[in-house]
Amino acid sequence: MKKFTRFLSALLIAVLLIPTASVALADSAEPTELIFYFLGEEMEDDKVVIGAINEKLIEKLNCYMTIEYVPFGEVNTTYPLLFASQTRMDAVFAAYFTGYATLANKDAYMELTEEMLKEYAPLTWEDTPAEVWDQARINGKIYAVPQLYIENIQGVLGIRGDLREKYGLPEVTDIPSLENYMAAVAENEDELVPLLFGTMYNYLYDILMFEPNEWASDGNVSQICMAYELTEDAPTPFCYLYTDEYREAVETVYRWNQNGWISRDSLSNTHTNRENMTNGRIAVMMDNSGTVNTTGQDILKQNTGAYLEMVDLSGDAKILRYAATGGMLAIPTQSQHPELVLQVVDYLRNDKEMNYLVQRGIEGEDAQWYLAGELNEDGTVNENIVAFGERNSLYGGNWICWSAFRNWDYQTLPAAENCISGYRDIWNDMNERSINNIMQAFTFDTTNYQNELAAIQSVYDEYGKPLNLGFVDPSTGIDEYIAMMEAAGLTTVIDAYLQQAADYLAAQGAAAQAE
Amino acid sequence: MGVKRLFQNLSYDFRRNRALLLMILPVVIYLLVFSYVPMAGAVIAFKSYNFNDGIFGSPWCGLNNFRFFFMSGKAWQVTKNTVLYNAAFIVTQNVLEITAAIFLSEIAKPRFKKITQGAMFLPNFISWVVVGAIAYNLLSYDFGFINNVLTSMGMEKWDVYTDASDWPGIFVFLSAWKHIGYGSIVYLAAIMGISSEIYESASLDGANEWQKIRYITLPGIKPTFVVLLILAIGNIFRGNFDMFYQLVGTNGLLYNATDVIDTYVFRSLLTTYEFGMSSAIGLYQSVLCCITLVVTNLIIRRINPENALY
Numbered sequence: 001m002k003k004f005t006r007f008l009s010a011l012l013i014a015v016l017l018i019p020t021a022s023v024a025l026a027d028s029a030e031p032t033e034l035i036f037y038f039l040g041e042e043m044e045d046d047k048v049v050i051g052a053i054n055e056k057l058i059e060k061l062n063c064y065m066t067i068e069y070v071p072f073g074e075v076n077t078t079y080p081l082l083f084a085s086q087t088r089m090d091a092v093f094a095a096y097f098t099g100y101a102t103l104a105n106k107d108a109y110m111e112l113t114e115e116m117l118k119e120y121a122p123l124t125w126e127d128t129p130a131e132v133w134d135q136a137r138i139n140g141k142i143y144a145v146p147q148l149y150i151e152n153i154q155g156v157l158g159i160r161g162d163l164r165e166k167y168g169l170p171e172v173t174d175i176p177s178l179e180n181y182m183a184a185v186a187e188n189e190d191e192l193v194p195l196l197f198g199t200m201y202n203y204l205y206d207i208l209m210f211e212p213n214e215w216a217s218d219g220n221v222s223q224i225c226m227a228y229e230l231t232e233d234a235p236t237p238f239c240y241l242y243t244d245e246y247r248e249a250v251e252t253v254y255r256w257n258q259n260g261w262i263s264r265d266s267l268s269n270t271h272t273n274r275e276n277m278t279n280g281r282i283a284v285m286m287d288n289s290g291t292v293n294t295t296g297q298d299i300l301k302q303n304t305g306a307y308l309e310m311v312d313l314s315g316d317a318k319i320l321r322y323a324a325t326g327g328m329l330a331i332p333t334q335s336q337h338p339e340l341v342l343q344v345v346d347y348l349r350n351d352k353e354m355n356y357l358v359q360r361g362i363e364g365e366d367a368q369w370y371l372a373g374e375l376n377e378d379g380t381v382n383e384n385i386v387a388f389g390e391r392n393s394l395y396g397g398n399w400i401c402w403s404a405f406r407n408w409d410y411q412t413l414p415a416a417e418n419c420i421s422g423y424r425d426i427w428n429d430m431n432e433r434s435i436n437n438i439m440q441a442f443t444f445d446t447t448n449y450q451n452e453l454a455a456i457q458s459v460y461d462e463y464g465k466p467l468n469l470g471f472v473d474p475s476t477g478i479d480e481y482i483a484m485m486e487a488a489g490l491t492t493v494i495d496a497y498l499q500q501a502a503d504y505l506a507a508q509g510a511a512a513q514a515e
Numbered sequence: 516m517g518v519k520r521l522f523q524n525l526s527y528d529f530r531r532n533r534a535l536l537l538m539i540l541p542v543v544i545y546l547l548v549f550s551y552v553p554m555a556g557a558v559i560a561f562k563s564y565n566f567n568d569g570i571f572g573s574p575w576c577g578l579n580n581f582r583f584f585f586m587s588g589k590a591w592q593v594t595k596n597t598v599l600y601n602a603a604f605i606v607t608q609n610v611l612e613i614t615a616a617i618f619l620s621e622i623a624k625p626r627f628k629k630i631t632q633g634a635m636f637l638p639n640f641i642s643w644v645v646v647g648a649i650a651y652n653l654l655s656y657d658f659g660f661i662n663n664v665l666t667s668m669g670m671e672k673w674d675v676y677t678d679a680s681d682w683p684g685i686f687v688f689l690s691a692w693k694h695i696g697y698g699s700i701v702y703l704a705a706i707m708g709i710s711s712e713i714y715e716s717a718s719l720d721g722a723n724e725w726q727k728i729r730y731i732t733l734p735g736i737k738p739t740f741v742v743l744l745i746l747a748i749g750n751i752f753r754g755n756f757d758m759f760y761q762l763v764g765t766n767g768l769l770y771n772a773t774d775v776i777d778t779y780v781f782r783s784l785l786t787t788y789e790f791g792m793s794s795a796i797g798l799y800q801s802v803l804c805c806i807t808l809v810v811t812n813l814i815i816r817r818i819n820p821e822n823a824l825y
Contacts, residue, residue: 076785099787103566108566196657223786264657265658267676267765268763268764270651281657281658450583450787450789450792454784455783457786457787458779458783461767461782463767484587
């Protein structure tokens with residue numbers, strides 16, 4: 001018994017000593033682990049690429065990144081729980097569509113003060129224009145490092161060129177020629193439908209309403225349907241539900257639906273446009289140019305004779321450049337190493353070699369990418385134009401690279417051989433036409449209107465989506481929809497929104513005058 | 516004196532039933548940790564939650580978190596849908612489960628009995644996500660299997676994703692298909708508990724199979740049925756979120772017939788991250804469930820005290 005007691009005491013002492021020993025081991029020589037959360041899922045070559053990045057990080061900052069993922073489908077459910085459950089993490093992806101403003105108001109993120117940024121991310125602080133920082137400000141405070149990237153995510157069309165030729169139709173250049181093409185498909189094809197939408201149908205209204213009218217919408221609170229004229233310097237926002245332009249767009253979609261050009265599965269379909277197009281279910285896809293291009297590549301690989309043509313119907317209208325808040329990196333309040341995270345961001349964002357690693361992966365024809373060899377006007381090689389290596393598709397599918405690490409000095413554009421017909425021209429053309437607007441940095445403070453917004457959200461889902469996809473007759477449907485929205489408190493929220501926007505614009509105007 | 520006596524009684528009971536009390540200890544701990552302790556968190560329904568202050572430190576906001584539910588005019592409709600669907604599930608499933616259990620108990624060949632039971636039990640292990648995907652591939656208007664067959668036979672397509680009228684039937688069918696195997700096992704166990712001597716003496720008295728079922732089996736499983744019924748009614752205000760969400764998703768045209776409290780709240784609050792508001796509706800459901808449970812038990816106690824839960 002005595003022996004057993006001794007043994008127990010020894011065991012107890014050993015157990016008590018373990019934490020002390022590990023503390024002793026964790027001295028300054030050990031590299032610090034930083035846990036980063038990004039959207040997406042782990043890809044096959046992530047470990048190799050992150051391993052290469054970590055080697056450099058250990059060398060320079062004595063730390064390394066461990067990457068965790070929130071799947072795209074769980075952005076609205078798992079993502080907020082990371083904060084509620086106080087999950088151990090040091091940095092986290094943030095964007096307007098992950099509820100950046102709402103979560104910042106709820107103290108989920110650490111405020112990044114000017115002093116912190118100047119001290120730990122000096123290059124980033126210096127190189128990022130003030131108006132980009134402004135986009136990341138919530139009530140005057142910065143909670144995340146915004147991306148620096150030239151990106152246009154307006155809706156374009158992906159047309160099955162092989163089908164168009166089969167019916168002897170001219171290229172699609174406007175809505176009437178698109179309608180002729182859809183009519184031919186509906187009449188002649190049994191296996192596929194012209195259009196099938198899913199949870200995302202915003203590109204349809206990009207093409208029919210926002211782009212031709214040079215409007216932009218507020219993605220932070222999309223359920224209240226606020227828009228503004230993007231060419232105006234200090235635009236007054238308006239709710240587009242009350243406009244004739246909205247009525248016209250809905251009537252067009254209703255006509256398409258009645259003609260059988262929109263699949264009756266559109267309200268229940270959960271597949272993406274890319275999946276539906278590559279599976280041969282649709283003849284027209286409406287998506288952003290990058291996704292249409294990738295889908296076109298997928299189809300070419302299938303070797304069925306099918307191919308995609310990219311068509312942009314926005315003509316020479318001005319379009320809104322993608323918000324800097326579309327991909328950011330925030331530091332959660334529970335982070336143990338905020339300063340180190342900022343140092344990592346500064347290094348990966350501004351060092352060319354590191355930036356290429358994180359955004360493109362490993363260089364080499366047998367790896368992710370290599371320079372396409374296209375020349376600039378001065379005869380030097382254009383380092384932004386990149387050809388796909390053999391393992392290109394095994395890195396970059398999740399959003400490690402789509403965040404604060406993005407730097408427009410190291411922009412990436414696929415080589416001509418990796419672009420479908422129309423992509424390069426549309427890309428260049430959109431870049432020339434795209435502008436920023438002062439309203440991109442406006443964030444509606446929703447604190448006192450959460451009940452109304454929740455009620456409006458449910459009306460938006462129940463009445464808005466069927467109407468917007470042409471399943472409800474607009475002659476009665478629009479009025480019914482608006483009446484339900486108003487009953488849920490739309491007018492109150494719009495009044496508050498307009499007041500806050502006016503205050504914001506006045507403050508911006510005063511600041512500009514003071515300068 | 517009273518207190519002392521009470522302690523004496525308690526310690527006597529403890530000493531006498533030590534083994535039994537130890538056996539129930541894990542369940543008591545389980546209930547304490549997972550059911551009673553979290554109840555304190557229900558205060559979040561009356562708080563304006565922020566991550567920094569946590570559940571208990573966040574400021575109070577009265578009944579503000581309940582407002583959205585009653586603002587859009589959908590509260591009555593989704594509550595009604597939840598209760599009616601659950602009532603339909605309780606009735607159909609219990610009838611089918613009891614029938615299946617009786618049939619199973621009558622099957623003489625053990626191998627056939629096991630195969631039948633296994634086949635019935637299998638759907639219980641298929642997740643609603645998978646069922647939802649299978650249903651979409653079967654029912655899709657343009658690409659679904661059923662509509663392909665109907666078209667090839669020259670018949671009209673079944674437009675199930677834009678017409679809500681057939682959904683109550685689909686839900687009742689799928690819910691029964693998924694749960695009948697599990698439920699029938701409970702009743703089968705109750706039937707096995709009935710003494711075989713009763714059946715033997717009934718046979719001697721000349722009773723046929725139907726009479727044995729009517730006068731021995733059914734009364735024999737009545738206590739089990741009542742307990743299961745009370746427990747099911749105790750959850751009548753909770754919708755089966757997985758089933759409704761995976762099968763209907765975000766199809767607004769079907770909401771009138773298919774929206775239950777859980778799916779409505781999930782959709783409304785998906786983008787607002789208001790834990791207080793979702794907890795408020797959880798509390799609303801719990802209170803209603805608690806009231807129905809107590810009332811049902813009271814009614815059953817009036818009718819037959821032996822069958823009541825307490």
